[in-house]
Amino acid sequence: MVTLFTAGCRQDMHDQPKFIPQRGTTFFADGRSARPQVENTVARGQLHEDSYFYTGMVNGQEGNMMPFAATAEVLARGQERYNIYCTPCHSRVGNGAGMIVQRGYAQAGNFHTARLQAAPLGHFFNVMTNGYGAMPDYSAQLTPADRWAVVAYIKALQLSQSATQADVPSGQHTESLADIAAREGLDEPKYLEWSVPPTANAGTPDGQPFVLPSNATGSKPATPAPAATPAASATGATAKP
Ligand code: HEC
Numbered sequence: 184m185v186t187l188f189t190a191g192c193r194q195d196m197h198d199q200p201k202f203i204p205q206r207g208t209t210f211f212a213d214g215r216s217a218r219p220q221v222e223n224t225v226a227r228g229q230l231h232e233d234s235y236f237y238t239g240m241v242n243g244q245e246g247n248m249m250p251f252a253a254t255a256e257v258l259a260r261g262q263e264r265y266n267i268y269c270t271p272c273h274s275r276v277g278n279g280a281g282m283i284v285q286r287g288y289a290q291a292g293n294f295h296t297a298r299l300q301a302a303p304l305g306h307f308f309n310v311m312t313n314g315y316g317a318m319p320d321y322s323a324q325l326t327p328a329d330r331w332a333v334v335a336y337i338k339a340l341q342l343s344q345s346a347t348q349a350d351v352p353s354g355q356h357t358e359s360l361a362d363i364a365a366r367e368g369l370d371e372p373k374y375l376e377w378s379v380p381p382t383a384n385a386g387t388p389d390g391q392p393f394v395l396p397s398n399a400t401g402s403k404p405a406t407p408a409p410a411a412t413p414a415a416s417a418t419g420a421t422a423k424p
Pocket residue numbers: 265268269270271272273283288289290291292293299306307310311315316317318319321333420421422423
């Protein structure tokens with residue numbers, strides 16, 4: 184008796200009217216079982232009232248402020264996220280000569296150029312949110328708050344490479360890389376070298392020419408371009424001053 188009762192119950196559940204995800208229906212005129220959001224309504228958790236926080240834009244222009252304070256905690260978070268997601272291409276110092284670039288990926292942006300030094304904060308947020316040229320977007324990997332934390336850290340990176348005595352508290356002093364290298368007994372030119380090796384953009388570690396998929400028909404030099412002129416390599420598509 185009990186067995187019969189439970190079996191009947193299971194069958195009811197099985198046959199009940201329901202929509203299976205992504206499956207069509209004849210019930211609605213447009214044939215979709217998943218219904219579009221009702222016009223002029225906002226779902227819970229989707230009210231993005233602070234549009235600057237989510238876009239970095241003010242009236243269609245990239246803004247130049249943080250949507251929240253850049254505390255030491257925010258900078259630490261930004262450094263951690265930057266080191267995970269950005270260093271493979273941009274390197275830990277942000278010069279655009281990361282390991283993937285050294286292995287042949289398009290030259291990544293150098294944050295220490297005058298143009299990017301002067302770029303508004305919203306630009307960095309925008310690049311991470313929407314991608315830029317050969318760079319994919321990082322909106323899936325980084326929440327908006329994390330993207331802003333990375334923006335703050337990039338500003339710190341930029342400052343770290345161009346700080347003057349006026350930027351540091353009294354009692355502290357700035358030091359050039361050359362002085363640090365000398366003090367540590369390091370081979371100076373090696374540590375000051377910021378150029379991308381010959382494999383970048385122009386070749387592969389085994390000396391074969393590398394062709395970007397998007398530029399597969401473009402002419403490529405048979406031999407890797409010299410390290411000093413990575414921007415002049417024949418990919419032409421990505422190098423920015
Ligand atoms: C897979 C490699 C790769 C990764 C990872 C990467 N980028 Fe880039 N990035 C590039 C390349 C390549 C360019 C140059 C794109 C171009 O000029 O077409 C670039 C350019 C940029 C620029 C300069 C845009 C300009 O105005 O010239 C910024 C800023 C930037 N990236 C930020 C970031 C940040 C922040 C991250 C980490 C969240 C990141 N990138 C991760 C490859 C990468």
